[in-house]
Every structure is written in C-alpha cells, then in structure tokens.
Amino acid sequence: MTETAVSGKRAAEWMMILGVILSMFLILGIFAGTAPQSKEDLRELSDGWYLMQDGARVEVTLPTVRKADTKTMLTLYNDSLTAADAGMTLTTRGALYRLRVLLGDEPLYEYRDDLFPRNEQMRTKLDCTVNLPGETAGKALALIYEIPDSREYQIPRVYIGTGSAVFRHYCLADAFTLAIVFVMLVMSLIAVWISLYSARSGMRDRRFADAACFLLLCGAWCTLDSSLAQYLSNMSPVVCYLSFYAFMTLPIPILHFVQNTGEMARYRILDLCILLFYLNAALQGLLCRLGFFELIETLFVTHILLAVGASVLCGLIIREYLQKRTRELLVVLVAFATLSLSGVLALLLYWLLGIPYYGLIFECGILVFIVILLNGLIATMAGTLRFKTEALVYQRLSHEDRLTGLRNRRAFEQSLETLEREAGSWENVALVFMDLNGLKYINDHFGHSAGDELIIGAARCIERAFSGYGECYRIGGDEFCAILPDPVLGEEEWNALLDEEIQRHNQSSRFKLSIARGASRLRDAAGVLKTVSDWKFEADQMMYQDKESRKMREK
Structure with a gap:
C-alpha cells in the first residue's frame, strides 16, 4: 500500500x-x-404511602409489587406533603396503569393516549409528570392505578423536586x-x-x-x-x-x-x-x-x-x-x-x-x-x-524524462494530438525546438556522466526560461522543445530569457552550455492554421539554421 x-x-x-x-x-x-446538586433538588417519595383495605390503613413503601385482585383500581395515599412542596414537580412511571393523580379532591393529572394510542410496551417506559399547586400542606396526595386483570402490578418509585431537578432526572x-x-x-x-x-x-x-x-x-x-x-x-x-x-x-x-x-x-x-x-x-x-x-x-x-x-x-x-x-x-x-x-x-x-x-x-x-x-x-x-x-505515479513516470524530470516525447506527442483537436480554441501557439551544441564532444572527451550533467543543466535553463509560459519537454538525447499557448512574448524576448539563464549557468559550470533554438507559430501572419507537421517542420528548420549560424560564428 x-x-x-x-x-x-x-x-x-x-x-x-x-x-x-x-x-x-x-x-x-x-x-x-x-x-442533582443537593438532596433538596429531587427526593424520592418512598415513605408515607398507604392504601385502604377493608376499612383499615395498610402502610406501603415504594417501589412495591402486588398481586392483582378482583378490584379494577388501586389507590395509594400520602399525607406527608408540606408547604415546602408547593409548586414542585412530581414524577413517576404510571402510564402502564392509566395513572390519575389527585390532591385532596382536586384532579391534577390523568394519563390519556386518545390522540396517539400506545401499546403496553410503549406505556411501560413513559413517565407521568405532575405540577403541584401552590397549596399542598394538609392535603392528601392520591395516586389511582387501573389494575390489569389477573396479573402482578408493579408500583414504581415516586420523585418530587424542582422542574430543573426533574429534567436532570430524565x-x-x-x-x-x-x-x-x-x-x-x-x-x-x-x-x-x-x-x-x-x-x-x-x-x-x-x-x-x-x-x-x-x-x-x-x-x-x-x-x-x-x-x-x-x-x-x-x-x-x-x-x-x-x-x-x-x-x-x-x-x-x-x-x-x-x-x-x-x-x-x-x-x-x-x-x-x-x-x-x-x-x-x-x-x-x-x-x-x-x-x-x-x-x-x-x-x-x-x-x-x-x-x-x-x-x-x-x-x-x-x-x-x-x-x-x-x-x-x-x-x-x-x-x-x-x-x-x-x-x-x-x-x-x-x-x-x-x-x-x-x-x-x-x-x-x-x-x-x-x-x-x-x-x-x-x-x-x-x-x-x-x-x-x-x-498516477505510473502515468507520471510514463510521461516524464527520468534524467531531467521534464515531460518526455510520449507526453509531447500527446500534447500535439490535443492541440490538433483544440487548435481553434487558441489565438496562437508557439513551438520552440532546441538542441544542445557540443554534447558529443563532451561525451567523447569527458564521459557520459559529464554529458548528463550538461543535459540536466540545459533542462534547468529551459525550464526556468519557459515554464511560466507553457510546457517544456525533452524529446531526444540532446533535443528539447517548449509549447507556449497564446504567447505573450516575442521570439527575441524568449531568446533573451534563455540566453540569460544559459549565461547564469555557465558562470558556475565546468562545461560551457550552448543551445540552438528555432520557433514557429501555429497560425501564420494571416491567421491561417498550419498543419501540425508543417508547424513542426518550420520550427525544426529554424533551429538548424540557428545551429549552423552558431557554428559559423564560432569558427
């Protein structure tokens, strides 16, 4: 990987x-x-509960489990509420038994699911919440449960506290x-x-x-x-x-x-x-x-x-x-x-x-x-x-010259195919062919490693001169080219940029670098498109003319 x-x-x-x-x-x-920050925020109301059975008071501690009898309702009472409980919130799970809550004779709550009926499993996990009125002291709290037939019923815990404490409880x-x-x-x-x-x-x-x-x-x-x-x-x-x-x-x-x-x-x-x-x-x-x-x-x-x-x-x-x-x-x-x-x-x-x-x-x-x-x-x-x-790595390597890092001949040919298809979308495209002078002499007298050094130096000069305007390629042993879409510079300005880079290179290199170059534009002076082969041939001829003229000057 x-x-x-x-x-x-x-x-x-x-x-x-x-x-x-x-x-x-x-x-x-x-x-x-x-x-809860303190016991006063929310407390469990487990004691003080009782039910009336055969006229007698039977104490009950919650939670409790009781067997269902023939009665259809079970009522639990609690007389322990004080004035401090006024305005508090009471909560318990009683939806399963259709819970009703009374304070004295005043009904406070009745579980109803008329608007959205729920089954037993859904009611089992529902909490019933009751807001107590402003006066609670001396009044009996009554919880009335409808008892299922022939089953045990579980009376859960009852909690009482402030609204925020009940919310935290939930x-x-x-x-x-x-x-x-x-x-x-x-x-x-x-x-x-x-x-x-x-x-x-x-x-x-x-x-x-x-x-x-x-x-x-x-x-x-x-x-x-x-x-x-x-x-x-x-x-x-x-x-x-x-x-x-x-x-x-x-x-x-x-x-x-x-x-x-x-x-x-x-x-x-x-x-x-x-x-x-x-x-x-x-x-x-x-x-x-x-x-x-x-x-x-x-x-x-x-x-x-x-x-x-x-x-x-x-x-x-x-x-x-x-x-x-x-x-x-x-x-x-x-x-x-x-x-x-x-x-x-x-x-x-x-x-x-x-x-x-x-x-x-x-x-x-x-x-x-x-x-x-x-x-x-x-x-x-x-x-x-x-x-x-x-x-992507394979594609890049297949289109890259390993010695110089420039794009190779395969990439150059693909670029030409693209240009041929999309030539109409460009105002003009310049093609610059370049060839090293004296590479054979360097290889014969100083070895191929020296020749490679000269090729790499040429690649860096060409790249610095043209990469801001288009793509640079190494298309042969000592042959390079640049494709410049919609060129903003003239041929003299390109030559000046390249010569400047060559001069800078020669100041620190042991082998003198010289590059012949020739350019052609895809459209002629009248704006007519040339064929790609004519375009390449013209640039190639201009490069060889420059190469011959340089040889004559050196003699």
Missing part, C-alpha cells in the same frame, strides 16, 4: 476513534453537570440512549466528511452518504422514542408520529448502501424492497389519517417487512460473497449478521417478553453494525486510493 493510501486510511480511522472518544467525554461532562435516566444518539451524530458527520473528501479526491463512494443518512434516521428514532422527548413535548402526538416514520424508513438507506456495494445493483429485488418500505410508510400514514387503523395496530407489518428485508439482504450478500469471495462483501456480511441478530433479539424482547428496553439492544446493534461498515469502507477507500496513486 502506498504511503498516501496508508495515511488516508489512518486519518479516517483516527477521525472515527477521536470522534467517539470526544463524544463520550462531552456526554460525561454534560451528565456530570446535570447531577436526562440521567436516558443517559445511555442520549450517549448512543450523540455517538451516532458524530459518526454521521464523520461519514459526511469522508464522503465529501472521497468525492473531491475523485473516489466518490455513495455508501458513506447512505451510512450518514442511516445514522441520522437512527438518531432521530432513538431520540424521539425516549422518555425525555416525551416529557419535553408533553407526550405530543407529533413526536410519536415522527418516531414511527423514522423507524419505518430506517431500512431504506441501508438498502441503497447494499445496492452501491460491488455488483449488488443487478438484483432488482432490492428495488422492490425499497418500494415496499416507502409504500408501507405511505399506506400506514394514509390509513391512520382516514381512521381505519392506528399506527400501533399496524406496527407488526413494519416488523414483518424488517424481518423479510433482513433475510433477503443476508441471502443476497451470502450468495454474492460465495461467488466473489471479496473482503468488502465479507465485511458487509458480518455487519448485517450483527444487525440482524440484534434486531431479532429486540423483537423477541418486545413481542414475547414485553420488556420495555428492547430498543437499547437494537441501538447497540446499530452502533456495532455501523462501526464495522465504516471501517470496511475506509479500508476499501484506502485500497482505491492506493490503486489511483499507483496509476
């Missing part, structure tokens, strides 16, 4: 590593700063999810940066943009699905709808990613899968809008599509890998196997066990999945960069 490719790969990998480390430090700093409760979201955001920015860098380097790979889009959708879904987002939006239906649509469209950028891998675009079933996910989101939204179904009732359709889509993707990738056996396909296969495993595990936790934290399993799987993919993409980009670098 070339040094450029290695450095490019290392730079991208270090960007990923530093991004993850930076995000974790930022998260730790944020949540360290959000910790942030800490969702710290893991927020940390994952922040890492996703950082990695998406890194993917965008690599995508732009690869495009500027002529190695555009759309998969980096696909990965960035996937990460942004995942971050949006994780954020909107969190209890913190529900708390900040006051359980707004808009947040729930956005969360559902982010989840329903998650697979689309991944399907595009697979299409842009190798030759996978030839599988038309991938286009069908993308269409199905778009149709799923559109039809569910339409049916929900028309009142036929609620999104929660059709969620299983999305899960079925996800399972089928994951199976199709894995099957296609396995098939392609068995045919091609490339490292790129192996990395994609391992990444998708990891994501599929986490997705299946999350679905099992969701549907079979009813565990509310199924999303965290899938979120961790997404992070591992995207890290594997991005690392594989970076390795692929590094390989492409190596290939392009080697190709």
Whole structure:
C-alpha cells in the first residue's frame, strides 16, 4: 500500500476513534453537570404511602409489587406533603396503569393516549409528570392505578423536586440512549466528511452518504422514542408520529448502501424492497389519517417487512460473497449478521417478553453494525486510493524524462494530438525546438556522466526560461522543445530569457552550455492554421539554421 493510501486510511480511522472518544467525554461532562446538586433538588417519595383495605390503613413503601385482585383500581395515599412542596414537580412511571393523580379532591393529572394510542410496551417506559399547586400542606396526595386483570402490578418509585431537578432526572435516566444518539451524530458527520473528501479526491463512494443518512434516521428514532422527548413535548402526538416514520424508513438507506456495494445493483429485488418500505410508510400514514387503523395496530407489518428485508439482504450478500469471495462483501456480511441478530433479539424482547428496553439492544446493534461498515469502507477507500496513486505515479513516470524530470516525447506527442483537436480554441501557439551544441564532444572527451550533467543543466535553463509560459519537454538525447499557448512574448524576448539563464549557468559550470533554438507559430501572419507537421517542420528548420549560424560564428 502506498504511503498516501496508508495515511488516508489512518486519518479516517483516527477521525472515527477521536470522534467517539470526544463524544463520550462531552456526554460525561454534560451528565456530570446535570447531577442533582443537593438532596433538596429531587427526593424520592418512598415513605408515607398507604392504601385502604377493608376499612383499615395498610402502610406501603415504594417501589412495591402486588398481586392483582378482583378490584379494577388501586389507590395509594400520602399525607406527608408540606408547604415546602408547593409548586414542585412530581414524577413517576404510571402510564402502564392509566395513572390519575389527585390532591385532596382536586384532579391534577390523568394519563390519556386518545390522540396517539400506545401499546403496553410503549406505556411501560413513559413517565407521568405532575405540577403541584401552590397549596399542598394538609392535603392528601392520591395516586389511582387501573389494575390489569389477573396479573402482578408493579408500583414504581415516586420523585418530587424542582422542574430543573426533574429534567436532570430524565436526562440521567436516558443517559445511555442520549450517549448512543450523540455517538451516532458524530459518526454521521464523520461519514459526511469522508464522503465529501472521497468525492473531491475523485473516489466518490455513495455508501458513506447512505451510512450518514442511516445514522441520522437512527438518531432521530432513538431520540424521539425516549422518555425525555416525551416529557419535553408533553407526550405530543407529533413526536410519536415522527418516531414511527423514522423507524419505518430506517431500512431504506441501508438498502441503497447494499445496492452501491460491488455488483449488488443487478438484483432488482432490492428495488422492490425499497418500494415496499416507502409504500408501507405511505399506506400506514394514509390509513391512520382516514381512521381505519392506528399506527400501533399496524406496527407488526413494519416488523414483518424488517424481518423479510433482513433475510433477503443476508441471502443476497451470502450468495454474492460465495461467488466473489471479496473482503468488502465479507465485511458487509458480518455487519448485517450483527444487525440482524440484534434486531431479532429486540423483537423477541418486545413481542414475547414485553420488556420495555428492547430498543437499547437494537441501538447497540446499530452502533456495532455501523462501526464495522465504516471501517470496511475506509479500508476499501484506502485500497482505491492506493490503486489511483499507483496509476498516477505510473502515468507520471510514463510521461516524464527520468534524467531531467521534464515531460518526455510520449507526453509531447500527446500534447500535439490535443492541440490538433483544440487548435481553434487558441489565438496562437508557439513551438520552440532546441538542441544542445557540443554534447558529443563532451561525451567523447569527458564521459557520459559529464554529458548528463550538461543535459540536466540545459533542462534547468529551459525550464526556468519557459515554464511560466507553457510546457517544456525533452524529446531526444540532446533535443528539447517548449509549447507556449497564446504567447505573450516575442521570439527575441524568449531568446533573451534563455540566453540569460544559459549565461547564469555557465558562470558556475565546468562545461560551457550552448543551445540552438528555432520557433514557429501555429497560425501564420494571416491567421491561417498550419498543419501540425508543417508547424513542426518550420520550427525544426529554424533551429538548424540557428545551429549552423552558431557554428559559423564560432569558427
């Protein structure tokens, strides 16, 4: 691997590593700063609770687990509120049991999901927040739970504190999810940066943009699905709808990613899968809008599509890998196997066990999945960069004279072909042929190393005189030329520049340098284009005339 490719790969990998480390430090700093400053900010209201059973008061300490009886409601009371609790915020998880909160005879809160129905798993992770009124002393606080039939019910902890303390409590409760979201955001920015860098380097790979889009959708879904987002939006239906649509469209950028891998675009079933996910989101939204179904009732359709889509993707990738056996396909296969495993595990936790934290399993799987993919993409980009670098080096060497570093005869002939095609776009082009005088004498009497020294000296003089106006070439052993598009100087001025450089060289060189030269313009005085062969012949004749005249002067 070339040094450029290695450095490019290392730079991208270090960007990923530093991004993850930076995000974790930022998260730790944020949540360290959000910790409660004192016990008075937020306290757990665990004691002082009781319920009335057969006319008797039964003390209860929260949290507690009780078996459901034939009653449809459970009411817990607390008489410990004081005047200091006025204006405070009370929070607990009771949406699962359709919690209602009363202070004395005054209703303060009732969980309702009329605007956006939620299933049991969704309600389990929702917090119910109550703002206490200005007068609390001497009033009994009542929490009323609707009891599910023939099941155990869990009464969670109850917290009370200032609004800012409750907000910090929510942030800490969702710290893991927020940390994952922040890492996703950082990695998406890194993917965008690599995508732009690869495009500027002529190695555009759309998969980096696909990965960035996937990460942004995942971050949006994780954020909107969190209890913190529900708390900040006051359980707004808009947040729930956005969360559902982010989840329903998650697979689309991944399907595009697979299409842009190798030759996978030839599988038309991938286009069908993308269409199905778009149709799923559109039809569910339409049916929900028309009142036929609620999104929660059709969620299983999305899960079925996800399972089928994951199976199709894995099957296609396995098939392609068995045919091609490339490292790129192996990395994609391992990444998708990891994501599929986490997705299946999350679905099992969701549907079979009813565990509310199924999303965290899938979120961790997404992070591992995207890290594997991005690392594989970076390795692929590094390989492409190596290939392009080697190709450029080979091309440069094939067009470069190794002794002088000037462009060689092959490059000169290609330049002439280009000029012949584009001659009409130039006002004029000057061609200067040059030939060293006395090189054979130097080679015969002082050796070829001395001759090479003279050739290199001539190349440097020609380069300094003409490189600011056009391209310089070594087209033979002692033959050089320069092509000057739209020349701003006349022939006498070119000769003066070259003679000045030769004189400067001869002052410090042990061998005297002399260069014969002849020039021709591609258009004649009337502006008529010459043929390239006539143009070259005229410049060559002018050079030999100059060479003969110099010999005559030296005699």
